[in-house]
Amino acid sequence: MSSRMALRLLQRMAVTPLGFPGGVTTKGLREMSTLPRVYVTRQIPPEGLKILRESGQVQFDLWDSDDIPVPRKELLQKVKGVDGLLCVLTEKIDAELLDAAGPNLKVLSTMSVGYDHLSLEELKKRGIRVGYTPEVLTDAVAELTVALLLTTSRRLIEATHEAKTGGWGTWRTLWLCGYELANSTVGILGLGRIGVAIAERLAPFKVKNFIYTDVAPRPDLAKVINAEHVSMDELAKQSDFLLVCCALTPETKEICNKDLFNKMKSTSIFINTSRGGVVNQEDLYEALSTGQIAGAGLDVTVPEPLPTSHPLFTLKNCVILPHVASASYSTRNAMSALAANNLLLGLRGQPMIKELQL
Numbered sequence: 001m002s003s004r005m006a007l008r009l010l011q012r013m014a015v016t017p018l019g020f021p022g023g024v025t026t027k028g029l030r031e032m033s034t035l036p037r038v039y040v041t042r043q044i045p046p047e048g049l050k051i052l053r054e055s056g057q058v059q060f061d062l063w064d065s066d067d068i069p070v071p072r073k074e075l076l077q078k079v080k081g082v083d084g085l086l087c088v089l090t091e092k093i094d095a096e097l098l099d100a101a102g103p104n105l106k107v108l109s110t111m112s113v114g115y116d117h118l119s120l121e122e123l124k125k126r127g128i129r130v131g132y133t134p135e136v137l138t139d140a141v142a143e144l145t146v147a148l149l150l151t152t153s154r155r156l157i158e159a160t161h162e163a164k165t166g167g168w169g170t171w172r173t174l175w176l177c178g179y180e181l182a183n184s185t186v187g188i189l190g191l192g193r194i195g196v197a198i199a200e201r202l203a204p205f206k207v208k209n210f211i212y213t214d215v216a217p218r219p220d221l222a223k224v225i226n227a228e229h230v231s232m233d234e235l236a237k238q239s240d241f242l243l244v245c246c247a248l249t250p251e252t253k254e255i256c257n258k259d260l261f262n263k264m265k266s267t268s269i270f271i272n273t274s275r276g277g278v279v280n281q282e283d284l285y286e287a288l289s290t291g292q293i294a295g296a297g298l299d300v301t302v303p304e305p306l307p308t309s310h311p312l313f314t315l316k317n318c319v320i321l322p323h324v325a326s327a328s329y330s331t332r333n334a335m336s337a338l339a340a341n342n343l344l345l346g347l348r349g350q351p352m353i354k355e356l357q358l
């Protein structure tokens with residue numbers, strides 16, 4: 001291959017993986033080597049990649065797959081010397097990884113609203129700024145939570161199974177009966193934007209009242225849905241539907257355990273679309289299998305994926321989804337665009353659109 005052809009090949013290769021716009025000249029290649037280096041840990045949806053590629057502000061390398069997460073060993077190699085990192089929730093951003101990245105790392109942008117995969121203390125210690133993606137996913141998560149609630153309370157998975165497998169005999173008076181939202185009390189554990197958005201969607205189903213528990217009353221949010229602040233005990237005792245909407249923190253880890261389930265009504269439905277870590281799954285299994293509560297719908301578990309041999313999968317009254325609450329095309333693209341913009345703004349030393357205050 002002639003040296004001219006080799007240069008052309010190099011220039012072409014540089015366009016896509018390194019995120020440099022348009023055709024790359026030799027001068028361009030030289031300039032590119034001075035641009036901030038970024039590693040993207042996943043093939044994120046196209047809008048975010050386009051923003052990075054067309055910014056002309058960074059050279060980026062990415063783990064070019066959405067099917068398997070970047071192996072830890074590869075990640076530790078790839079982050080060496082980068083100025084910015086764009087990650088998703090499967091990557092643990094801890095001291096080991098930040099040490100591997102080294103002192104150039106100034107900005108971390110996660111394509112998620114949750115940030116329990118980030119060691120905030122380590123990030124703060126190193127002066128690394130952190131972007132995340134709240135709000136753009138609120139509608140999608142609220143919509144999915146309503147779908148999961150109705151699927152669980154009206155036993156839709158059992159019903160389609162029976163219809164398909166010959167269990168559908170004559171019309172029966174109490175067969176596959178569930179619980180309805182009309183006249184019910186809906187309890188929200190952790191009232192934030194998402195809890196409010198869920199309640200707004202549930203209200204037209206004629207819910208009787210909304211109650212919530214949080215570390216402190218949140219009157220501004222509560223008044224939007226006319227919700228009453230109650231203790232955790234009252235939340236457990238009164239809720240016909242108990243929805244977990246809180247972040248996973250050391251304080252909320254396994255906060256849903258036998259103490260809570262034992263106080264719930266045997267007719268109650270438990271729904272979790274936040275993080276699996278807020279639930280003690282052994283206690284939940286016990287509560288579901290003994291009829292302590294009527295059913296559970298989970299979009300999140302520990303671990304993820306939940307092994308198919310897990311006891312929770314054996315229960316008819318437990319509906320398990322593979323962490324898809326924000327999974328609509330428009331929302332995932334909006335999340336990737338926000339994560340890309342947060343990263344670019346952070347690298348320019350400007351305020352991010354959504355930045356965590358550490």
Ligand SMILES: O=CC(=O)O
Nearest residue numbers: 111112113114326
């Ligand atoms: O779980 C999803 C997220 O944190 O965005």
